Amino acid sequence: MKFLLSFMVVFASALTSHAVHAQAWPSGPVTMVVPFAPGGSTDIAARVLAQHLTARLGQSVVIVNRPGSTGVIGNGAVATAKPDGQTFLFGSGSLAAGPSLYKSLPYNTASDFIPVSQLTSIASILVVHPSVPAKNVREFSDYIKANPGKVNYGSAGPGSLQHVAGALFEKQIGGQMVHIPYKGGAPANADLIAGRVEAVFGPIVELLPFVKAGSVRVLGVTSGKRSAVFPDAAPISADVPGYEIGTWHGMFAPKGTPPAIVNSMNKAVVAVLNDPSVRTRLLELGLEPVGSSPAEFSGFFQSEIKRWKELVQISGATPE
Numbered sequence: 001m002k003f004l005l006s007f008m009v010v011f012a013s014a015l016t017s018h019a020v021h022a023q024a025w026p027s028g029p030v031t032m033v034v035p036f037a038p039g040g041s042t043d044i045a046a047r048v049l050a051q052h053l054t055a056r057l058g059q060s061v062v063i064v065n066r067p068g069s070t071g072v073i074g075n076g077a078v079a080t081a082k083p084d085g086q087t088f089l090f091g092s093g094s095l096a097a098g099p100s101l102y103k104s105l106p107y108n109t110a111s112d113f114i115p116v117s118q119l120t121s122i123a124s125i126l127v128v129h130p131s132v133p134a135k136n137v138r139e140f141s142d143y144i145k146a147n148p149g150k151v152n153y154g155s156a157g158p159g160s161l162q163h164v165a166g167a168l169f170e171k172q173i174g175g176q177m178v179h180i181p182y183k184g185g186a187p188a189n190a191d192l193i194a195g196r197v198e199a200v201f202g203p204i205v206e207l208l209p210f211v212k213a214g215s216v217r218v219l220g221v222t223s224g225k226r227s228a229v230f231p232d233a234a235p236i237s238a239d240v241p242g243y244e245i246g247t248w249h250g251m252f253a254p255k256g257t258p259p260a261i262v263n264s265m266n267k268a269v270v271a272v273l274n275d276p277s278v279r280t281r282l283l284e285l286g287l288e289p290v291g292s293s294p295a296e297f298s299g300f301f302q303s304e305i306k307r308w309k310e311l312v313q314i315s316g317a318t319p320e
Contacts (some may be wrong), residue, residue: 029060035074037067037184041203046090052272070157079107083256093247096304100312101159113252115297120249120287123223127216137220137239144175154188154197165201167315204286
């Protein structure tokens with residue numbers, strides 16, 4: 001009886017501690033690490049979310065960009081951060097691709113991050129510099145095959161969405177391009193506009209301003225269906241059967257972050273994503289809002305790790 005009573009006291013104290021912890025959170029400014037350079041799709045989406053989370057949480061949500069190694073530097077900073085609910089990762093599909101692209105990582109992708117919520121689903125588009133003599137996917141495919149090793153495509157880095165999408169494309173058409181990696185989507189796009197690379201397979205959110213300005217030409221979308229943003233651009237798969245690739249954004253917390261805090265952040269994130277003004281803004285950027293539970297996102301994330309392993313093998317990208 002004495003043992004049972006002691007156990008009940010300890011259990012009740014633990015519940016009270018968690019409740020108090022949850023009520024006190026956040027105790028100060030919340031840091032949201034973006035593992036890519038400012039101006040890229042991940043950074044743009046993160047700032048939209050941070051602005052509205054700040055109002056909902058009553059504490060500033062501060063964006064900190066930690067670019068490098070296709071997200072590894074920023075991811076690692078969050079993996080080793082104190083699990084007190086003051087630091088989160090605004091991650092992307094590149095996190096799931098990491099184990100298949102690097103021989104070693106400073107963290108365990110599958111277990112060192114707690115999935116909070118999937119934030120968006122992202123379609124990409126194939127765009128080329130106006131100097132490229134191709135008006136559609138079929139003509140671009142023929143152009144690549146007629147000029148092996150002479151067409152450059154830019155990416156956010158080895159193993160990034162842009163890299164795998166490009167490698168998958170050249171493999172499926174039986175052509176050869178040259179991959180030019182950058183430290184993020186923004187610098188890759190800048191060189192595309194300048195004509196230093198001829199193509200980019202990038203997220204709509206990154207390329208939309210350049211499309212509107214007429215700086216690039218859209219040849220197709222990487223999703224299996226037409227995009228509401230570019231209804232006149234057919235899926236690449238119409239000319240390259242079986243071609244389809246996309247990515248996403250998601251929020252993660254460091255391993256060990258209390259469940260009460262994870263759930264509180266999840267509720268705040270889902271509420272923000274359900275805000276009509278936020279949904280409209282994200283859709284304008286070419287991002288489809290999601291907002292899943294921690295359990296749903298956890299299952300999705302683990303499946304994405306497996307899916308990216310298959311994509312990387314297909315693309316021919318090798319671990320560094």
